[in-house]
Amino acid sequence: MMWKQNRLIVIILLLCGAIVALLPTYWMFVTAFTPEEDIIRMPPRMIPQRPTFENFRKIFLLTDPKKSLSKWFLNSAIVSVTVTLTSLFVSALAAYSFARKKFYGKEILFYLFISTMMIPGEILTIPMFLLVKKLNLLDTLWAIILPAIPAPFGIFMLRQFMQDIPYDIEEAARIDGCSDLTIFFRIILPLTIPALTALGIFTFITQWNMFLWPLIVLSSPEKYTLQVGLATLQEQHVRDYGLLMAGASVASIPIIILFFVFQRYFVRGLAAIRG
Amino acid sequence: MKRRIDITPYLFILPAFLFFVVFILYPVIRALLLAFQDYQLTGEVRFVGFKNFVDGVIKDPVFWIAMKNTVLYSIVRVPINVFVGLIIATLIYQCSHRWQSVFRAAYYLPGVISLVVISMVWKWLFNPNYGLLNQLLLKMQLITQPIPWLTSSKFALPSLMLMAILSSPGSAIILYLAAMSNIPKSLYEAASLEGADEFTQWWKITVPLLNNTTLYLLVMNTIASFQVFTQVYVMTKGGPGYATTMVAPLIYFRAFKDYEFGIASAQALVLFLIILSISLIQFKYIRRRGEYI
Numbered sequence: 001m002m003w004k005q006n007r008l009i010v011i012i013l014l015l016c017g018a019i020v021a022l023l024p025t026y027w028m029f030v031t032a033f034t035p036e037e038d039i040i041r042m043p044p045r046m047i048p049q050r051p052t053f054e055n056f057r058k059i060f061l062l063t064d065p066k067k068s069l070s071k072w073f074l075n076s077a078i079v080s081v082t083v084t085l086t087s088l089f090v091s092a093l094a095a096y097s098f099a100r101k102k103f104y105g106k107e108i109l110f111y112l113f114i115s116t117m118m119i120p121g122e123i124l125t126i127p128m129f130l131l132v133k134k135l136n137l138l139d140t141l142w143a144i145i146l147p148a149i150p151a152p153f154g155i156f157m158l159r160q161f162m163q164d165i166p167y168d169i170e171e172a173a174r175i176d177g178c179s180d181l182t183i184f185f186r187i188i189l190p191l192t193i194p195a196l197t198a199l200g201i202f203t204f205i206t207q208w209n210m211f212l213w214p215l216i217v218l219s220s221p222e223k224y225t226l227q228v229g230l231a232t233l234q235e236q237h238v239r240d241y242g243l244l245m246a247g248a249s250v251a252s253i254p255i256i257i258l259f260f261v262f263q264r265y266f267v268r269g270l271a272a273i274r275g
Numbered sequence: 276m277k278r279r280i281d282i283t284p285y286l287f288i289l290p291a292f293l294f295f296v297v298f299i300l301y302p303v304i305r306a307l308l309l310a311f312q313d314y315q316l317t318g319e320v321r322f323v324g325f326k327n328f329v330d331g332v333i334k335d336p337v338f339w340i341a342m343k344n345t346v347l348y349s350i351v352r353v354p355i356n357v358f359v360g361l362i363i364a365t366l367i368y369q370c371s372h373r374w375q376s377v378f379r380a381a382y383y384l385p386g387v388i389s390l391v392v393i394s395m396v397w398k399w400l401f402n403p404n405y406g407l408l409n410q411l412l413l414k415m416q417l418i419t420q421p422i423p424w425l426t427s428s429k430f431a432l433p434s435l436m437l438m439a440i441l442s443s444p445g446s447a448i449i450l451y452l453a454a455m456s457n458i459p460k461s462l463y464e465a466a467s468l469e470g471a472d473e474f475t476q477w478w479k480i481t482v483p484l485l486n487n488t489t490l491y492l493l494v495m496n497t498i499a500s501f502q503v504f505t506q507v508y509v510m511t512k513g514g515p516g517y518a519t520t521m522v523a524p525l526i527y528f529r530a531f532k533d534y535e536f537g538i539a540s541a542q543a544l545v546l547f548l549i550i551l552s553i554s555l556i557q558f559k560y561i562r563r564r565g566e567y568i
Contacts, residue, residue: 127305
């Protein structure tokens with residue numbers, strides 16, 4: 001009896017905490033759907049009284065189509081998808097070799113890779129900027145895509161996973177005359193899909209949300225990613241909160257959908273980072 | 276028997292290795308060199324010894340203000356975030372499976388939304404006239420005057436701390452829950468047989484056995500906190516005055532607005548050495564205590 005009562009209190013406490021945690025996100029959507037003249041009306045309404053798409057219409061038509069939110073959305077999508085696919089593929093190739101091959105210099109190479117895992121990317125922005133400038137890639141999406149491809153952590157995580165794949169499957173394929181490449185594509189890669197999915201989601205979200213580096217290398221509005229575009233937008237339209245929250249909502253919706261579709265991977269992926 | 280070197284394993288590593296050398300290894304070495312160089316925009320480079328450290332770190336009062344703000348911000352937010360994470364995880368762990376997954380999702384969701392968006396929303400919440408925060412506080416009669424959250428130098432840094440504290444420590448909760456599920460149930464059974472109540476069990480068994488997770492979270496959060504950039508850039512630009520100037524934004528402005536690459540590199544190297552020492556503390560501590568979960 002006592003236990004039942006305690007459990008109710010626990011759930012109520014957790015619900016209160018969850019309200020605090022989710023309030024900013026909720027308030028973003030409420031403001032986005034509130035007409036301009038109601039936003040500054042007091043007291044604020046927790047549920048929009050006259051919901052409207054006006055703010056969304058305005059933000060998509062704000063400037064010429066080349067510099068608009070839809071262009072930024074497209075840029076973010078191009079960057080995130082390209083980085084995720086390439087980085088995953090390149091990392092998986094290397095991880096296969098590190099996990100299942102014997103070769104000279106393996107240990108040294110592997111530790112060279114993972115020793116840089118602790119170096120925060122922020123420290124490297126200046127030399128990276130000079131490098132990208134020298135390669136003539138400033139103000140292009142390549143400047144964001146290429147440096148994001150090497151992923152020591154991804155190699156580390158995929159190697160752990162590939163080490164646990166039983167060897168007899170690989171041996172059997174080898175006896176049948178399969179080459180290393182065939183074994184990699186036909187056997188190892190399909191068996192690594194759970195790890196690849198978790199890593200892929202994390203890579204995608206990291207890229208989608210990335211701010212500092214795109215801010216440094218992109219200068220023309222038609223090249224902006226969503227995050228850089230939003231940050232400049234909020235400098236130009238300081239007071240138009242309906243418009244800004246509509247933009248923020250558009251930037252968040254794909255990630256929120258991804259979160260609900262792949263929810264269990266978020267938990268597993270994080271556990272993998274720790275373990 | 277003749278031994279032949281099989282190059283296949285190297286070919287598999289080659290693409291990753293090339294990207295790694297160009298976009299990680301080379302920048303790391305270049306970052307170290309730049310800190311001791313005078314770099315002109317024309318590309319002219321000259322070694323200047325420790326001059327950048329003298330000008331950009333030792334003699335630069337703004338760097339010390341930024342360092343003070345960053346340390347203060349981290350000291351306040353990190354322990355609170357981790358502690359809140361522990362409490363919420365403990366509570367969630369008591370729930371049935373269905374509720375557990377509901378709360379996991381609810382507390383983790385805000386963590387996947389971009390910091391730019393989160394900062395924009397909080398700037399709106401902090402708006403002195405129409406922002407939700409002042410409106411709620413006024414309505415509950417906790418304040419009589421609207422608080423000038425981000426616009427006064429007295430409240431600006433505490434406002435950023437408040438934002439961090441009220442943001443859900445989603446990943447801490449997930450990691451704590453994973454660690455809790457690894458604690459053997461037999462320990463609790465033994466403790467109840469000896470008459471320990473639930474709080475004693477939590478304090479004497481759960482919390483000590485989560486030590487490694489706690490330490491890991493403290494270190495990781497401190498490292499992240501020392502690099503705080505987006506919130507400052509979007510919400511305050513370091514102001515008013517220097518009230519919210521922190522190290523990472525300062526380095527950004529020095530490098531990409533003033534084009535002082537040498538000085539910014541010296542400051543970045545100092546920041547890196549601080550981060551490195553924080554993570555070394557963790558390695559030393561964990562090795563001494565040993566892993567027990």
